[in-house]
Amino acid sequence: MRSERDGIGEILLEDEKLYGIQTARAAENFKLEYKKTNLQLIYAIVTIKKAAAITYRKLGIGKDGVYEAMEYACDMILRGKADEAFITDALQGGAGTSSNMNVNEVIANLTLLKLGFKRGDYHIVHPLDDVNRGQSTNDVYPTALRIAAIKMLRKLSESCAKLQQALQIKENEFDNISKLGRTELMDAVPITLGQEFGAYAQAIARDRWRLYKVEERLRQVNIGGTAVGVGNNAERKYRFGVIEELRELTGIGLASAEYPMDITQNNDVFVEASGLMKALAVNLMKISNDLRLMNSGPKGGLSEITLAALQMGSTIMPGKVNPVIPEMIMQVSMRVMANDFAIGAAASHGEFELNAFLPLIADALLESLTLLTNAAELFRTKCIELIKPNAERCRELLELSYAFATAYTPSLGYDKVSEIIEKSGGSPQKAKEMLND
Numbered sequence: 001m002r003s004e005r006d007g008i009g010e011i012l013l014e015d016e017k018l019y020g021i022q023t024a025r026a027a028e029n030f031k032l033e034y035k036k037t038n039l040q041l042i043y044a045i046v047t048i049k050k051a052a053a054i055t056y057r058k059l060g061i062g063k064d065g066v067y068e069a070m071e072y073a074c075d076m077i078l079r080g081k082a083d084e085a086f087i088t089d090a091l092q093g094g095a096g097t098s099s100n101m102n103v104n105e106v107i108a109n110l111t112l113l114k115l116g117f118k119r120g121d122y123h124i125v126h127p128l129d130d131v132n133r134g135q136s137t138n139d140v141y142p143t144a145l146r147i148a149a150i151k152m153l154r155k156l157s158e159s160c161a162k163l164q165q166a167l168q169i170k171e172n173e174f175d176n177i178s179k180l181g182r183t184e185l186m187d188a189v190p191i192t193l194g195q196e197f198g199a200y201a202q203a204i205a206r207d208r209w210r211l212y213k214v215e216e217r218l219r220q221v222n223i224g225g226t227a228v229g230v231g232n233n234a235e236r237k238y239r240f241g242v243i244e245e246l247r248e249l250t251g252i253g254l255a256s257a258e259y260p261m262d263i264t265q266n267n268d269v270f271v272e273a274s275g276l277m278k279a280l281a282v283n284l285m286k287i288s289n290d291l292r293l294m295n296s297g298p299k300g301g302l303s304e305i306t307l308a309a310l311q312m313g314s315t316i317m318p319g320k321v322n323p324v325i326p327e328m329i330m331q332v333s334m335r336v337m338a339n340d341f342a343i344g345a346a347a348s349h350g351e352f353e354l355n356a357f358l359p360l361i362a363d364a365l366l367e368s369l370t371l372l373t374n375a376a377e378l379f380r381t382k383c384i385e386l387i388k389p390n391a392e393r394c395r396e397l398l399e400l401s402y403a404f405a406t407a408y409t410p411s412l413g414y415d416k417v418s419e420i421i422e423k424s425g426g427s428p429q430k431a432k433e434m435l436n437d
Contacts, residue, residue: 002120015119018085020105020127026098030089037099037359038366040152042086043078044144045103048223049131050074051245055238056133065115066125073110082106090363095356096141104131134234134242136226138264138354143221143246143254145362149273150218150252152369153211159376160208160280166384167201170194179304179394180401187401193304193389200287207280214273221246221254222263228353229261264354267347270361277368278340281333284375288326288333291383295323304394308386325383332375339364402428408435 001012004021011021050071057067076082085106088098104127109119111131117124125131132140175194182188223246224239226232231239243256257263297303313322342364346357355361408417417435424431 002118004120013120018082018106018109018119019087019102020109020120020122022098022101022127023087023105026088026092026102030092030098032089032091035090035363037086037088037090037092037102038148038363039083039086040148040366041144041362042099042103044147044151045100045140046074046077046107047147047249048135048140048144048242048246049103049107050078051242051249052133052135052238054245055241059235059237059241061235061238062130062133063124066111066130069111069114070107070125070131072114073107076110077103077106082110090359092359093356095137095354096358096362097137099359100132100137100140101127104128107131134224134226134238136232138227139222139225139229139260141358141362142263142267143223145270145358145365146218146221147246147250147252147254148362149270149365149369150215151250152366152373153215153218153273156277156369156373156376157208157211159373159380160204160211163376163380163384164201164204164208166380167197167204170384170387171198171201174389177389177391177394178398180398180403187403189406190398190403193394196290200283200290203283203287204280207276207283210276210279211273214269214276217269217272219252219254220257220263220269222257222260224256225260225264229257229259229264231260261353265350265352267350267355267358267361270365271344271347274340274343274365274368277372278337280372281336281340281368284372284379285330285333288329288379291387292323292326295326302393302397304390304397306388306390307383310382325379329375329379329383332371335371336368339368400428402431404428404432405435 002015003010003012005011006021006025008025011024013020013024017024053067053070053074056062057071061067086099086102088102092098108122108125108127108131111125112119112121115124171194173194174197175192177193178190179193179196180187181191221243222229223242224231224234226234239256243254246252247254291305291307294302294304295307298306307323307325309321310324312320313324314320343361346360346364347355349355349357402421405417405421412420412435420434421431424434
């Protein structure tokens with residue numbers, strides 16, 4: 001066991017633990033048993049620490065060999081060699097300070113081990129004086145969230161592009177299948193099955209474009225702004241150098257915010273990104289529900305399409321198969337909509353120079369990104385690409401309807417066509433004959 005002390009008191013830690021006293025306190029204080037801080041956010045924080053270490057090494061600041069060893073420690077973490085050391089709960093007080101300290105302590109201890117010292121020898125490498133030098137949770141955490149969000153948004157945009165393409169393939173494949181169009185779930189006018197899928201593809205195309213464009217706002221970061229955006233305790237050369245290193249490490253065109261205090265105070269860009277994900281969720285839910293209805297049956301429903309049978313659907317009814325992928329997509333959409341509300345509520349409580357509720361924003365935003373990316377991929381591969389049309393059933397339902405009648409209104413008038421339909425006695429075929437007469 002090793003002993004660590006802070007201004008509150010002393011804590012004993014097992015010797016092999018890579019984290020320190022601040023992480024241990026956070027783990028106890030926020031023991032929600034909910035879920036841990038998203039690893040993509042942790043890795044983004046570590047990337048910032050590596051950029052800072054490279055900058056200080058190039059500037060010749062710090063003790064000999066410390067920042068070189070710190071770079072090695074960051075690389076270890078980014079290779080997934082210390083995942084178990086990041087134990088802070090996703091929801092925590094302090095605007096993300098506990099997650100930042102968790103990273104600071106793990107990097108400090110890995111650096112100590114690289115230099116041949118013991119964990120906790122903070123007089124050699126200190127989590128704050130060395131790892132967190134020139135930084136604050138208030139510029140590190142929001143910058144890290146932007147980096148993680150951009151990387152995940154790119155993956156989501158790619159998944160949407162593939163889904164759009166799959167829908168367009170079905171649009172062409174189903175182009176010659178006539179069917180009944182419906183408005184308000186009631187018989188409307190003839191359309192093709194391909195036209196329905198083409199409309200779905202257009203909706204996803206808009207989502208893809210919107211998500212791609214929001215990256216422009218996310219690239220504006222406040223790193224170097226420290227506590228409130230005015231750069232307290234950060235060397236001028238560091239502030240310019242760290243952003244250059246971050247661009248190189250992430251491959252993202254990050255830019256120092258023109259007004260860093262704005263980025264520290266305000267989180268509307270995350271609300272914007274979440275709102276665009278909510279729009280995608282709305283479209284995915286609408287498409288999924290349409291597919292459930294068109295797939296309904298197989299004998300007592302519409303049965304205009306057949307979704308792939310992926311698993312048995314009942315523990316009591318033999319042969320029943322459910323539309324499980326659309327049902328899953330709809331649940332994902334509901335979760336994303338709920339996350340959007342949480343993000344908006346949290347962002348609105350950024351009192352004065354800092355938002356204390358960034359951990360909720362981060363957790364909800366990254367969860368939505370993960371869910372939507374994976375959902376879009378599963379929707380494409382396990383549902384859309386496997387859909388089979390039931391052309392005969394589509395034709396049957398079309399012929400059983402009065403959908404053809406609308407075409408006669410320009411020549412006969414709305415009232416006359418309505419009168420003929422009424423006189424047909426519920427027979428579309430008779431109505432057609434009467435209209436043609």
